[in-house]
Amino acid sequence: MIDRPAGGASGGHRPPPGDAGPGPALAPVLLHGRRVRLEPLGRADVDRLLPVASDKELWRLTREDASSREELAAYIERALDAQAAGAALPFVIVEIATGTAVGSTRFGNYERADRRIEIGWTWVGRPWQRTAVNTEAKLLLLTHAFETLGMRRVELKTDVLNQQSQRAILRLGATQEGIFREHMVTSRGRIRDSVWFSILAREWDAVKARLNSALDPRA
Numbered sequence: 250m251i252d253r254p255a256g257g258a259s260g261g262h263r264p265p266p267g268d269a270g271p272g273p274a275l276a277p278v279l280l281h282g283r284r285v286r287l288e289p290l291g292r293a294d295v296d297r298l299l300p301v302a303s304d305k306e307l308w309r310l311t312r313e314d315a316s317s318r319e320e321l322a323a324y325i326e327r328a329l330d331a332q333a334a335g336a337a338l339p340f341v342i343v344e345i346a347t348g349t350a351v352g353s354t355r356f357g358n359y360e361r362a363d364r365r366i367e368i369g370w371t372w373v374g375r376p377w378q379r380t381a382v383n384t385e386a387k388l389l390l391l392t393h394a395f396e397t398l399g400m401r402r403v404e405l406k407t408d409v410l411n412q413q414s415q416r417a418i419l420r421l422g423a424t425q426e427g428i429f430r431e432h433m434v435t436s437r438g439r440i441r442d443s444v445w446f447s448i449l450a451r452e453w454d455a456v457k458a459r460l461n462s463a464l465d466p467r468a
Contacts, residue, residue, distance in 0.1 A: 282386075336357065337355055338356040391457070409441070
C-alpha cells in the first residue's frame, strides 16, 4: 500500500499518538491498494464519474442526488468547497485493473482540535457493490486516518433504512453508538434517521487485521 501526497513523493512520517495535540491540516493525497486507488476528486472528474452516478438508485437513501451532469458538477463543487475550508478530503474510487472510476468517497466533518474525522459520502456503482472495492477503499482511508493523520476517532453514519450499509460498517469492526432521530432530509424529501458508528485509535490494530484478513483470507 502506497500513501503519498498527490503530486509529491511518498513519505514514512508517522504522527504523534492520537491523544497528542491538534491534528494536521488535510492535504490532497493519492492512496493505492492492490485493487483500488483513491485519487483526489477534481472538477474534471464529472465525465469519469457520470456513467456510475447517473444510476438514480444510488441516491435513493442519500441527502443529495448527483445523477445528472449538472447535479454531479454541483456535488463536486460542494465537496471541493469543503476541502478548501479544511473540513473534507474527497476522492474518486478507481478500479486499478480497468482504470475505471467506480464511485466516490470522502473524509469530512474534520475537527482538528479533537483529532476526529468522518468517513462517508460513499457511493459505488452497482456492478462493484458487494465486492472488495469498498472494503479496500475503507482500509486505505482508515490507514491514512490513524497512521498518517493520527486521528483519535473515526466516525461513520448511514440511513437507518440502509441495512446493507449498516452491515458493511459493522463488518469493518466499527461500534454502533446510536441513532440521531429526524437527522436530515433525503434527496426525495423523506426525513431520515441516521445510525452512527465509530472506530477509535486504540481499536485500529484489531480492525486493520480484520480488514486485511477479509481482503486476503490466506493472510
